[in-house]
Amino acid sequence: MKELKVSAINKGTVIDHIPAGRGLKVLEILNLSGDNTILIAMNVRSGKLGRKDIIKVEGKILNEEEVNKIALIAPSATVNIIENWEVMEKRKVEIPDEIIGIIECANPNCITHYEEVTPKFKVLSKKPLKLKCHYCERTMEEDIVLKHLL
Amino acid sequence: MRFQDVISINDFRKEDIDYVLRVAERLEEELKKEGTLKYAKGKVLATLFFEPSTRTRLSFESAMHRLGGAVIGFAEASSTSVKKGESLMDTIRTVENYADVIVIRHPREGAARLAAEVARVPVINAGDGANQHPTQTLLDLYTIKKEFGKIDGLDIALLGDLKYGRTVHSLAKALSYYNVRLYFVAPKGLEMPRHIVEEISNKVEIVETSDLEAVIPKVDVLYVTRIQKERFPDPAEYNKIKGSYKVDLKVLEKAKDTLKVMHPLPRVDEIAYEVDNTKYSAYFRQVWSGIPVRMALLGILLGVIK
Ligand SMILES: [Zn+2]
Numbered sequence: 166m167k168e169l170k171v172s173a174i175n176k177g178t179v180i181d182h183i184p185a186g187r188g189l190k191v192l193e194i195l196n197l198s199g200d201n202t203i204l205i206a207m208n209v210r211s212g213k214l215g216r217k218d219i220i221k222v223e224g225k226i227l228n229e230e231e232v233n234k235i236a237l238i239a240p241s242a243t244v245n246i247i248e249n250w251e252v253m254e255k256r257k258v259e260i261p262d263e264i265i266g267i268i269e270c271a272n273p274n275c276i277t278h279y280e281e282v283t284p285k286f287k288v289l290s291k292k293p294l295k296l297k298c299h300y301c302e303r304t305m306e307e308d309i310v311l312k313h314l315l
Numbered sequence: 316m317r318f319q320d321v322i323s324i325n326d327f328r329k330e331d332i333d334y335v336l337r338v339a340e341r342l343e344e345e346l347k348k349e350g351t352l353k354y355a356k357g358k359v360l361a362t363l364f365f366e367p368s369t370r371t372r373l374s375f376e377s378a379m380h381r382l383g384g385a386v387i388g389f390a391e392a393s394s395t396s397v398k399k400g401e402s403l404m405d406t407i408r409t410v411e412n413y414a415d416v417i418v419i420r421h422p423r424e425g426a427a428r429l430a431a432e433v434a435r436v437p438v439i440n441a442g443d444g445a446n447q448h449p450t451q452t453l454l455d456l457y458t459i460k461k462e463f464g465k466i467d468g469l470d471i472a473l474l475g476d477l478k479y480g481r482t483v484h485s486l487a488k489a490l491s492y493y494n495v496r497l498y499f500v501a502p503k504g505l506e507m508p509r510h511i512v513e514e515i516s517n518k519v520e521i522v523e524t525s526d527l528e529a530v531i532p533k534v535d536v537l538y539v540t541r542i543q544k545e546r547f548p549d550p551a552e553y554n555k556i557k558g559s560y561k562v563d564l565k566v567l568e569k570a571k572d573t574l575k576v577m578h579p580l581p582r583v584d585e586i587a588y589e590v591d592n593t594k595y596s597a598y599f600r601q602v603w604s605g606i607p608v609r610m611a612l613l614g615i616l617l618g619v620i621k
Contacts, residue, residue: 274444276425280403300425302323302446304510 174204177223179245179252180235182211187239188218194234194267194314201225213241234267236260237294238311260291268296271309275301284315320431321439321612324449324485329492336457338611338620339604346381346607354619355384361414362388363406364441365421370580371441371448374602375418378609384617387413407433416616419443437616445481450612451579452485454604459536461604462575462597466490472498472530475540475560475585477507482579483540484511491515498522498530502556505542527560532569537562539578539585563587567595577601 183191185208197203202223211217232244236258246254264286270277277284277300285299294307305313318326345352360379364372367390376386403426410417411434419430420441427440427447442448459466471490473483477499488511490497497519499507512521524530531537539562547553562576562585575597578586582598590596614620 270425272424274422274424276403276421276423276429276443279423280429282404282429298425300428301423301444302325303424 173250174221174223174247175250176248177201177221177225178227179247180220180222180227180239181217181243181245182213183218183220183235183239183242185209185216185218188220190238190311190314191218191220191235191242194238195222195227195231197222197225232256232258233261233264237264237267238314240292240294260288260294262288264288264296267315268305268310269313269315270298270301270303271305271313272298272301272303275303277301319437319616320427321437321449321616322427322431323440323447324452324489325447327449327489332453332456332489332492335453335608335611335615336460338615339453339457339607340461342610342614342620343607346610351381351383352610353383354614355379355382355617358384358415358617358619359413360384360386360388360613361410361417362386362390362441363410363417363419363421364388364390365392365403365419365426367391368420368442370602371420371450372418374605375439375441375609375613378606379613381606382610382613382619384415384613388418403430404433407438411436416613439612439616445479447485448481449485450605450609451482452489453612454601454608455482455486455538455577455579456489457608458577458597458601458604459575461600463535463573467494469493469535470496470498470533471536471538472500472534473507473538473540474500474527474562476505476542476546477501477540478505479543479546480540483538484508486538487511488515491518493519496520496522498524498534500524500527500530500560502542502560505546527566528569531566531574532571535571535574537570537574537576539576539582541581541583541585557584560585561587562590564589564593567593570595 188205188207204221206219208216209219226246235242242258244256245252266283269284286296289295289297294310296305362372362375379386407430416437417434418439418441419427421443424444424446427443431438440447440449477483502525544553574595576595578598
């Protein structure tokens, strides 16, 4: 049934099992340029999640950093790398132990907002998501993290 | 010690703390015997105080002088190129050419960590916003150790604003490395943050209460902090609490003979002046502790003391 909703692609990346409603946010943080053809399906029926979003990006193979970005907002997502109409590689997204860039610190008095420095966080817990700023040592929980994606 | 900077008490393992305290003790003895020491002869300390904190700055400067070294620096950002918009990183890259070690105080959290990453010379955090002031914690521990000859086995009460007090957060955490019982005595609304209680509650016994009188007879150390008026939306509420936590001779009537009262200073009126000349007061000796502890840190980071 899925294949009827979003057509298959020759070469690119399929991000499946995104929690329903997070698809647009995933697109936003991937920051894809205008060159890529993007297919998005929202609220697709899914055995695993009830409802899910799917994104297909034609002509682009996502790198590890991009995949890890997705992990923050869609930890259930799977990433399929497609070549010649076939799945070449199936990856589970994983939250890394350290997050560099991607998120800004929620503490308005953190030095990272005042100097040319890349924000850096230690992952204290992956589920529920809890991060600690490397600089100001303030911790951020999932709902706060999602509001501070760069 | 396994690191090159002193940024956060969270970086310290128990062995590191014990090592610093041991070196401080040794230096204090040498200082008493010989006066000014010569370990840091020819070395320069830069004190970069982007916000004023005269006591802390003087303590570091005194420590460096007693170690035989020299001091340069500034005491407020408005008198430097920082006012003209220079970045902290550029200030550090400039000053590291003038000094062998840098002490930094900055109103923004994380500033000291960033400075340490940029600098080629060691950096000591003398306060970064509401975050860390690790040398205060070390001198608090040193004071306790000097007063009792040990830290293990003691009952220690932290009193006052435990919610916003950076000092008591770090101290509670550092004390959790030892075999102590902690009493968190705070007025309603200013209790120790949950995440700190949770973090250390599996390591030490914690008693949380607002009843100072009940706690006084049980403890060896009463660590008093200031309750800041601006934390209270209602001034009447503040006045009620302020009175209930005043440490005076009457409150101390039920105390152990050996009780020591500590305070990071400056105090406002949370400890009555009548306590100053009693056997209980340890807070001015606590100020002195900053000297050997900061000498130890400077000496270790400069590599002149092993
Ligand atoms: Zn931060």
